[in-house]
Amino acid sequence: MQTPRRTAAALAAVATSSVLLLSACGGSGESDTSAQGGPVELKVNLFGTFGYQELGLFEAYEAQHPGITISYESTQDEDKYWPALQTRLASGSGMADVQGIEVSRIADVVANQPDQWTDLRDTPAADAIGRYIDWKEPAATTPDGAVLGLGTDIGPMGMCYRTDLLQQAGLPTDPTELAAQMPTWDAYLALGERFKASAPATTAWADAAGGIYDAMTSQLEVKNYDKSGNLIFDSNPELRSRFDTAAKAAQAGLTAKLEQFADPGWDQGFSSGSYATIACPSWMIGYIKGKAGDGGSGKWNITSLPGGAGGNWGGSYLAIPASSEHKTEAAELIAWLTAPEQQAQLFAKVGNFPSTKEGIAQVAGTTDPYFNGAPIGKIFSDSANAAPIQVLGQQDGVIKNEVSQALLSVxxxxxxxxxxxxxxxxxxxNQAG
Structure with missing residues (x-):
């Protein structure tokens, strides 16, 4: 998933308190790098907003590790970040010490680029490999056992909705009551028809057909590739069925006809009310806060996906290029950044759901006053537990983009x-073979 994640505006306010709190949390112990051979500058290159800089984690790490300086760069759009990264890999220059890898790219990395990345088993990050939920690290592991990345977050799914807009249309606003009226995706669309009949003409039921499709397919175990790694996108009836359902929503006028993350109107819709519901992975709650601002507090709430089924959309990895001259220090940094304590704080502040077992346990009781006190820890924990272990493919990112564009054309x-x-x-x- 091309996850733009949270905006800096939504996170900056919590940076100072996070530095103080996290300076004593998790990861490798303190070290004086300057005493081990001189100062080290670690270059970190990510996409979107992972939250590390905005919450002051880089600053906290530097305070714990004299001699370490972190230089950070982020490209907001992962679709631009990834091609640029491939160009640098091919040229053999310009790579950072730590690079982010989106989950839809990890199968490609494992299959086609293992020699370009560091096997973390041979670094100080080795002790961190076993702390993740069962499927997270295997996805970043080659057939011969090399581990190429440490997991950041995962993206368990819920349904975010505007309580004020649903109330105006005479629909239930209580999360439990709303979920009861959405036992299936067809029921979700039928509820959208009821909404459309009473809502203002400027407000759609959902933001985008592509978002509906992504949510539905996040609930599938086998999607674009079968368990043997064969591309089955064009022959998987489950995908075509969900495509048709999303297209049906588009043809019925239930969507706002916006391209997620690319159309300025989509960003504006979080505050303007141009759509009432959006399938949202956990990281989306931080994005909503950033775009809707203080005026959106109390207007948004969260319930489960139709049918209560779990799903996963998103999640990334931190990896160390083989070309890095500071593999040891980089490994210590990524082990600290992905430690349960840091993951739990990121979820509480911006919605990045932990991928470590201990981190998940720490956030189980988290609530969010912005979303009417929604029990986000329970909602997303339940979704994570119910989500299938998906088969990832080398061109999942390409396929997602093509389907989104196809639905946008509808x-x-x-x-x-x-x-x-x-x-x-x-x-x-033509692109994936």
Missing amino acids: ETAGVSPDDAWNTAVNNVK
């Missing part, structure tokens, strides 16, 4: 679902 250009699907299939075959 929404905005009136392309038929059959034609849109066939275009996506052809484009995927």
Whole structure:
């Protein structure tokens, strides 16, 4: 998933308190790097907003490790970050000491680039490998056992909604009552028809057909690739069925016809009320806060996905390029950044759901006053526990982009679902083989 994650504006306010709190938390012990051979500058290159700088984690780490200086760079759009990273890998220059890898890219890295990345078993990060939920680290592990990245977050799913807009349309606003009226995705669309009949013409039921599709397919174990690694995107009936459901929402006028993360109107919609519901992974709650601002507090709430089924959308890894000259120090840093204590604090502040077992246990009781006191710890823990262990493929990122564009063509250009699907299939075959 191309996860832009949270905006800096939503996180900056908590940076100072986080530095004080986290200076004593988790990871490797304090060390004086200057006494071990001189100061070290660690370059960290990520995409979107992981929250580390905004919450003061880099500053806290530097305070614990005299002689270490962290130089940080982030590209907001992962679709731009990843091609640039591939160019630097091919040229053999320009790589940082720590690079982020989005979950939809990790299978490609494991299959095609293992020699370009550091096996963390041979670094101080080795002790951190076993602390994750069962499927997180295996996804970053090669067939011969090399571990190429430490997990940051995961993206268990819920349904975020505007309570004021649902109330105006005469729909239930209590999370439990709302969930009861959405036992299936078809029921979710039927509820959208009721909303459309009473809501202002400027407000749609959902933000984007692509978002609906992503949420539905996040609940599948086998999606674009089968368990043997074969591309089955064009022949998997479960995918076509969900594509048709999302296209149905578009044709019925239930979506705001916006491209997620790319259309300025989508960002504005969190505060303007141009859509009432959005399928949201845990990290989205921080994004909503940043875009809706203080005026959105108390207007938003969260319930489970239709049917109460779990799903996962997102999650990344921190990896060390083989070209890094500071592998030991970089490994110590990523082990600290992904420690349970740091993961728990990131979730409490910005919604990055932990990928470590201990971190998940620490956030189980978390609530969020911005979302009407929603028990976000329980909602996303339940979703994580119910989510399938998905088969990841080398071109998942490419496929997601093509499907999103296909559904957008249904929404905005009136392309038929059959034609849109066939275009996506052809484009995927041209790019993914």
